[in-house]
């Protein structure tokens with residue numbers, strides 16, 4: 473994700489170089505913040521892969537809905553206790569509502585995020601490993617009753633927060649309460665899945681050399697939403713390094729087991745066959761634990777929730793294969809806990825729908841190595857299978873894009889904005905030639921800011937208009953109304969004011 477990181481750094485450099493009040497405030501928005509990538513080595517990856525991140529146009533939780541201090545939680549104050557992970561130092565947990573069976577439903581109240589008692593296996597501390605207590609928190613109503621399980625640090629009985637509390641259970645709990653409140657008001661389902669009603673524009677079918685995959689069943693236009701998939705499992709990315717393996721497997725198995733259809737997850741692709749041909753639900757508990765672990769490794773995205781790095785499993789998106797020049801992009805929205813798949817370009821009937829698990833700025837050799845090392849497969853996508861000349865030309869463009877991005881940044885840091893404008897123009901051309909079209913809006917946005925910093929108001933307005941057109945064309949619907957577009961529109965209006 474060097475390209476996007478470069479863009480982000482560049483934007484930051486531009487902001488610090490800019491005189492106060494002379495331009496719009498930069499925000500993270502689609503294509504600029506690397507967050508999502510399939511995980512090969514669970515949690516240990518320091519890479520921040522390709523992502524398209526949703527524009528947050530409003531706070532994810534209405535003010536005072538679920539604040540972090542007890543003084544502002546009147547509904548729960550009345551009861552004198554807080555449910556599950558939202559317990560606070562001065563408020564004891566609500567023992568009366570917990571059933572002894574950890575799988576039994578605790579509550580389906582819209583104001584309480586967890587419908588089950590947290591499942592907290594013994595952390596098995598030993599002298600060699602520094603272990604942390606983790607729990608499985610479950611909301612059975614999310615995803616239209618298919619459920620969501622969260623693996624997050626346990627909350628201490630005395631403090632309400634664990635020493636290592638990542639805030640993950642709290643952040644997800646807040647999102648769930650806000651989602652429930654919004655569904656109750658609007659009658660809408662817990663995430664926007666209007667595009668998922670049959671007939672969907674794709675079919676899941678065998679793809680030679682790749683297992684199953686998605687194939688377009690009708691022509692899909694660039695920018696259209698193909699699928700919105702709510703998370704089934706969210707796991708603190710740090711947990712595999714902080715629990716013993718057996719405990720980790722136990723947590724994962726419990727997280728999946730609490731979903732209404734565990735087989736939807738256990739039946740996903742994995743790197744090995746532990747079953748001897750038996751179906752996932754027909755095998756023993758021990759095997760299930762290993763299957764659960766492998767399925768999560770093979771199919772999880774890396775996203776952020778409440779500033780915490782998280783492994784996220786979206787069961788339907790998990791069927792989408794990787795391509796180095798993909799036909800679609802994913803876009804995780806922290807407020808809805810759902811991931812949206814958008815067509816990267818026009819997709820013909822019969823064409824495979826693919827996303828990228830790796831960084832666009834890498835050469836083919838680098839990508840293949842990472843896909844093999846971290847995800848355990850030899851990439852057989854169209855670009856990797858292309859002839860040597862095509863691959864070499866693509867590699868040269870991607871290497872050049874990366875190097876040019878760095879040079880642009882150096883010019884900005886040196887205050888040479890005119891030089892940066894000239895170089896960034898070459899970068900935009902290379903991006904277009906490599907058909908990484910969704911990035912164009914971001915690049916035009918950067919060009920607008922560079923022109924502004926260089927004192928070229930006309931150029932700034934021109935590129936701001938181009939960025940708006942790209943962003944609106946690509947990120948249809950809510951995204952097009954996003955903060956970035958509004959900022960750019962404000963910039964154009966300001967620049968055009970006589």
Ligand SMILES: C[S@@+](CC[C@H](N)C(=O)[O-])C[C@H]1O[C@@H](n2cnc3c(N)ncnc32)[C@H](O)[C@@H]1O
Pocket residue numbers: 681682683684685740741742770771790791792793794795847848849850851852853
């Ligand atoms: C998230 S799953 C994708 C869906 C999977 N094909 C299935 O059958 O459910 C990832 C797995 O799909 C396969 N895969 C995905 N993209 C591939 C590619 N470009 N080339 C070869 N295999 C691929 C690999 O086996 C990988 O471990």
